[in-house]
Amino acid sequence: MGEPLLQIEDLHAGIPGREILRGVNLTLPAGQVHALMGPNGSGKSTLAQVLAGREDYTITQGRILFAGQDLAALKPHERAAAGLFLAFQYPVEIPGVTGMQFLRAAVNAVRKQRGEPELDPVAMLKRLREAAKLVDCNPDTLKRPVNEGFSGGEKKRNEVFQLAALAPRLAVLDETDSGLDIDALQVVAKGVNALRRPDRAFLVITHYQRLLNYIVPDVVHVLVEGRIVKSGDRTLALDLEREGYAAVEEKAAV
Amino acid sequence: MVAVAEQPDLYDRDLQRLQRHNAPDWLCDWRQRQMQRFRTLGWPTMKDEPWRFTSLKPVMDTPYTCVGPGEAHAAAITPQALEAWKLHQEGERILVFVDGHYRADLSSPPADLPQGVTSLAQALRDTPEDVQAVLRRANTVAMDALAALNGAFLLDGACLQPARTDTPPLLHLLYLATSAAPPRVSHFQNLIVVPEGGQITVVEHDVSLGAGRHWCNGITHLLAGPNSHARYYLLEESNPQAVNTRLIHAHLDRDSRVELHPALLGGGLVRNNIHGVLDGEGSHLLVNGLFVGRGQQHLDNHMRIVHARPRGESHQFYQGVLGEEAQGVFAGRIVVQPGAQQTDAKQTNRNLLLSDEARMNTQPQLEIHADDVKCTHGATVGRLDQEAVYYLQTRGLPLELAQALMTYAFAAQGLNRMNIAAVRRHLMRQLSAKLPHGRELAQMIEEPV
Structure with missing residues (x-):
């Protein structure tokens, strides 16, 4: 087991007037894949957004340590530079900006913040081609405006491509499987598996067990009403599928 | 008068x-x-x-x-x-x-x-x-x-x-x-x-x-x-x-x-x-307007397209970006004369306001005197898409740069309809120079020659 890359301690967060996360504790070491499961409205996506730094949510108690650093002090772009990546549940379309311009801007923005020299166009193209190859993505995607007119599957695949290009230390996948057919799901999962490394961790947020057939997690956490009520190995996900969230909730309540 | x-x-x-x-x-x-x-x-x-x-x-x-x-x-x-x-x-x-x-x-x-x-x-x-x-x-x-x-x-x-x-x-x-x-x-x-x-x-x-x-x-x-x-x-x-x-x-x-x-x-x-x-007959007109104002600029776009013969096609796109106290106007009228059957006319005016003081007046109009035609028009006035700005932030861009890139992206939809690369490059530079963080923006978007 590696060093804890992400440590969430007694995290309370929400929007004004409504607490959504009510004391989340979670430790994710480098090199591992953790799945976060839970029924609709349990706070899964809120946790993803709080990690990425969306302004709509406020942390009212507890803290998030990312590689020992308090995330609350960092703006979203600084979190990206620190090595955090969020794959969106609903990736945004950006007509007018090509994938190439977008990723070049992103990669160089991150490098600049880290004090690394920006990549020249040739080096950048090489890097993006390698990233595309790694996740089996057509590099022609780079010529098209970001996500514009993409199918659900293409958008999710593009998220994984961005992930490969930005090479973060922690990738949070927010319901990456939602809206995907089984073929698209396999392609996305294959891309994620190709990016697993001893110094990188994944937090895979999902409602359904089926994604975990393809991305096999080290640990499964169950989030119910803003708290992690149970953690276990991957068999926990199978139990959930068989018995439903309600049963697990009851057991946890006992 | x-x-x-x-x-x-x-x-x-x-x-x-x-x-x-x-x-x-x-x-x-x-x-x-x-x-x-x-x-x-x-x-x-x-x-x-x-x-x-x-x-x-x-x-x-x-x-x-x-x-x-x-x-x-x-x-x-x-x-x-x-x-x-x-x-x-x-x-x-x-x-x-x-x-x-x-x-x-x-x-x-x-x-x-x-x-x-x-x-x-x-x-x-x-x-x-x-x-x-x-x-x-x-x-x-x-x-x-x-x-x-x-x-x-x-x-x-x-x-x-x-x-x-x-x-x-x-x-x-x-x-x-x-x-x-x-x-x-x-x-x-x-x-x-x-x-x-x-x-x-x-x-x-x-x-x-x-x-x-x-x-x-x-x-x-x-x-x-x-x-x-x-x-x-x-x-x-x-x-x-x-x-x-x-x-x-x-x-x-x-x-x-x-x-x-x-x-x-x-x-x-x-x-x-x-x-x-x-x-x-069968002629085709594209009007691809772009206007970008800041300071106290007043940019008035007046357009009249007359379809006088059958099977004509006209597409009009106007993209406007207005910041600070700039004012924009779009008044566009498509006229389809009697006999100009099978006309296909489409008019779109989209505007992005970057400040509370910027103003846009838009009036798309159709005047149709033939019965077998396809004509559409529409206009929007809006603000930067906050979700997209946030998306860019999570990919490493500071807020101001993310906003600048989204503003550019909006205008670029007009640029992308221009098929002379040198004109596109020229306008890209002029445009980024008008936007906040222009120099960094220009670096981000420069097309490889």
């Missing part, structure tokens, strides 16, 4: 002085008649429907004078200085005008210019009957008072009647306006005649030589012959004191294809009239 009380003596004096330049009788008559028409029509005011949102008061109150040939050479311009404005596109030929008058010494050598490409002043000397015939053909649409005033000072401009060729050049008309006291007005005309099956690309480029006031009141007539293909770009990049009023008139013969790309980035008070007439 108001009586022409302002600056009447000045305009008359200018006209009398300029009439002395040995013009043929018909031309002197033409100018007199146009001046008479200007007097009859009078300055438009905000009570006139087409001028509801734009006041010409600043123009009426300023003694703009029109200089003649040889009087405009006050500014010393070196050919080296021109490099900054060139597009650096292969096949580019440049015609330079200072205060509306052609400067052969600054332009591409005559030997490099295609046959039939010359200044209007030269054409008026060499082939006056031909010019007269083109003017008659061109002046078939309703002209307002400003167009009449332009006609009264018909002196120079570009006269482009190239023969059909396999490698049509890119003709770059660079209009430089000086800052002088009293301030100057230039009333140039560009006459563009594309022969049957011919092709032409024209980039008209308005630039200020100083920071002072000037007024540019230009007209471009583009007569596209049967089965021809014309591309016309207007790059308005003059200083924030400048007034720019103009008319771009395109007349389309059968199966012709015309693209008009007016890009208004500069100028203080700008009124751009587009008048397109699809007067041949």
Whole structure:
């Protein structure tokens, strides 16, 4: 087991007037894949957004340590530079900006913040081609405006491509499987598996067990009403599928 | 409408002085008649429907004078200085005008210019009957008072009647306006005649030589012959004191294809009239307007597209970006005349406001007198997409850069309809220079050459 890359301690967060996360504790070491499961409205996506730094949510108690650093002090772009990546549940379309311009801007923005020299166009193209190859993505995607007119599957695949290009230390996948057919799901999962490394961790947020057939997690956490009520190995996900969230909730309540 | 009380003596004096330049009788008559028409029509005011949102008061109150040939050479311009404005596109030929008058010494050598490409002043000397015939053909649409005033000072401009060729050049008309006291007005005309099956690309480029006031009141007539293909770009990049009023008139013969790309980035008070007439069966017109204002710029886009024959297709896109206290206007009207069946017309005006003080007035209109047609129109006024800005932030871009990139992205939808890479590159630079964090933005978006 590696060093804890992400440590969430007694995290309370929400929007004004409504607490959504009510004391989340979670430790994710480098090199591992953790799945976060839970029924609709349990706070899964809120946790993803709080990690990425969306302004709509406020942390009212507890803290998030990312590689020992308090995330609350960092703006979203600084979190990206620190090595955090969020794959969106609903990736945004950006007509007018090509994938190439977008990723070049992103990669160089991150490098600049880290004090690394920006990549020249040739080096950048090489890097993006390698990233595309790694996740089996057509590099022609780079010529098209970001996500514009993409199918659900293409958008999710593009998220994984961005992930490969930005090479973060922690990738949070927010319901990456939602809206995907089984073929698209396999392609996305294959891309994620190709990016697993001893110094990188994944937090895979999902409602359904089926994604975990393809991305096999080290640990499964169950989030119910803003708290992690149970953690276990991957068999926990199978139990959930068989018995439903309600049963697990009851057991946890006992 | 108001009586022409302002600056009447000045305009008359200018006209009398300029009439002395040995013009043929018909031309002197033409100018007199146009001046008479200007007097009859009078300055438009905000009570006139087409001028509801734009006041010409600043123009009426300023003694703009029109200089003649040889009087405009006050500014010393070196050919080296021109490099900054060139597009650096292969096949580019440049015609330079200072205060509306052609400067052969600054332009591409005559030997490099295609046959039939010359200044209007030269054409008026060499082939006056031909010019007269083109003017008659061109002046078939309703002209307002400003167009009449332009006609009264018909002196120079570009006269482009190239023969059909396999490698049509890119003709770059660079209009430089000086800052002088009293301030100057230039009333140039560009006459563009594309022969049957011919092709032409024209980039008209308005630039200020100083920071002072000037007024540019230009007209471009583009007569596209049967089965021809014309591309016309207007790059308005003059200083924030400048007034720019103009008319771009395109007349389309059968199966012709015309693209008009007016890009208004500069100028203080700008009124751009587009008048397109699809007067041949199966013709196709694209109007791809882009206007980007900040400070106190006032950018007024007025467009009238007439479908006069069957099976015409016209697509009009206007993208507006307004920041600080800038004001924008879009008034677009598609007219489908009786008999223009199977017309396909689409009009879209999308606007992005970057501040609470910026204002946009938009009025898309349809006027349909045929029954078998497909016409749509729509307009939106909105703010930056916060979700997209956040998306960019999570990918490593600081908030301000994410906002700048999204603003650029909005305008770029207009740029992406332009298929001359050098123009796109040029506008990309001009555009990013107008946006916050322009330098970093330019680095992000620069296309590899």
